[in-house]
Amino acid sequence: MCDACGCDLKPEEHSHDSRVVEVHQSLLAANTAMAKKNRVHIEEMGAVAINMISSPGSGKTTLLEKTIEALGGSLRIGVIEGDIETDRDAERIRAKGVPVIQLTTGGACHLDAAQIHKGLHLLEKEEGGAQLDLLFIENVGNLVCPATFDLGEHHRLVLVSVPEGPDKPAKYPKAFHSSQVFIISKTDLLPYFDFPVEEAKAEALQLNPDLQVMALSATSGEGFEQWLDYLKEVCAH
Amino acid sequence: MHEMSLVQGLLGQLHELAKEHNKEKVISVSMEIGPFSGVVIDSFQFGFDILARDDALTREAILLIESPPALYRCCSCGMEMKAEQRPERCRHCSETLLSPVGGDDLVLRQVEME
Incomplete structure (x- = not known):
């Protein structure tokens, strides 16, 4: 440490005509502040928000389609879709008759709070989008980058499908220790893949002992009741 | 590769600070990147090397990164332990959580x- 000004450089590395400014601020401070505003905005809409994180192709959109089919009659559901390109996911959700908007990040590997801020205003303009019970935010398919950005959600959900293999929690720890719920999806494919469910659950719990773990198939309906009960419970609070 | 963003x-924050303090050149930047921040230090450094060189304010800036060791707490006995990699078990009571x-x-x- 430099004795003259207390900065981290060695004395020979700089002159003292310069000025050291103490900042001590998170690089994510702007995102976190915006996320806080989003959370208030979402609560004013009456909703609980769930941020869904997974690799591409884990079944996030299919899970949403089946969830809307099961609960769309009793809960007001809205969806913000995040993808790098196309509005195909939003089209699938729109076909289920709930308000949805598509955010395309144009190459960025994650959604951030500023995009969600914009998304909330767009969603409010959709028919039925201003008052909701449940808001799903389907993040860009990526198990790494989305984990760093608070969007203003109330719950974070990480999803791994059976064909991806059971070692995701160990390989991508941040997504698992920043989430409250871990869903193992496509369990109807268990006969065809080597996916020891109990081992995967135990490994995820080692990373985050507070995780609520569910195994389900949106196609066969196996384990789906537990998921629907969970959603009803978070909306009741 | 969210390190780039x-x-x-x-860099945006550095421009604001330079304006606020009426300075024209950044000499050094000190950062703390925690082991559970989800940021790969090499990627962050790589992103800085590319983007900072493109910018008159930061062209010659040195990036200093400190990363404190990872700390784990046993869910059973509460013992805290520093470790490079997640320990398999608690060193005190053998708990795996x-x-x-x-x-x-x-x-x-x-x-x-x-």
């Missing part, structure tokens, strides 16, 4: 400018 945010403690900071500590 984080570096872009950092260990929670990471803090370490998710991504902090701009200080900036030297002239």
Whole structure:
């Protein structure tokens, strides 16, 4: 440490005509502040928000389609879709008759709070989008980058499908220790893949002992009741 | 590779600081990147090397990164242990459930400018 000004450089590395400014601020401070505003905005809409994180192709959109089919009659559901390109996911959700908007990040590997801020205003303009019970935010398919950005959600959900293999929690720890719920999806494919469910659950719990773990198939309906009960419970609070 | 967008945010913050303090050149930037921040230090450094060189304010800036060791707490006995890699078991009671403690900071500590 430099004795003259207390900065981290060695004395020979700089002159003292310069000025050291103490900042001590998170690089994510702007995102976190915006996320806080989003959370208030979402609560004013009456909703609980769930941020869904997974690799591409884990079944996030299919899970949403089946969830809307099961609960769309009793809960007001809205969806913000995040993808790098196309509005195909939003089209699938729109076909289920709930308000949805598509955010395309144009190459960025994650959604951030500023995009969600914009998304909330767009969603409010959709028919039925201003008052909701449940808001799903389907993040860009990526198990790494989305984990760093608070969007203003109330719950974070990480999803791994059976064909991806059971070692995701160990390989991508941040997504698992920043989430409250871990869903193992496509369990109807268990006969065809080597996916020891109990081992995967135990490994995820080692990373985050507070995780609520569910195994389900949106196609066969196996384990789906537990998921629907969970959603009803978070909306009741 | 969200490190690139984080570096872009950092450069934006440096421009604001330079304007605020009426400075034209950043000499050094000190950051703390926690082991559970989800940021790969080499990627962050790589992003900085590319983006900072493209910018008159930061062209010659040195990036100093400090990363505190990872800390885990045993869910059974509460013992805290520092470790490079997640320990398989608690060294005190052999419990396998260990929670990471803090370490998710991504902090701009200080900036030297002239």
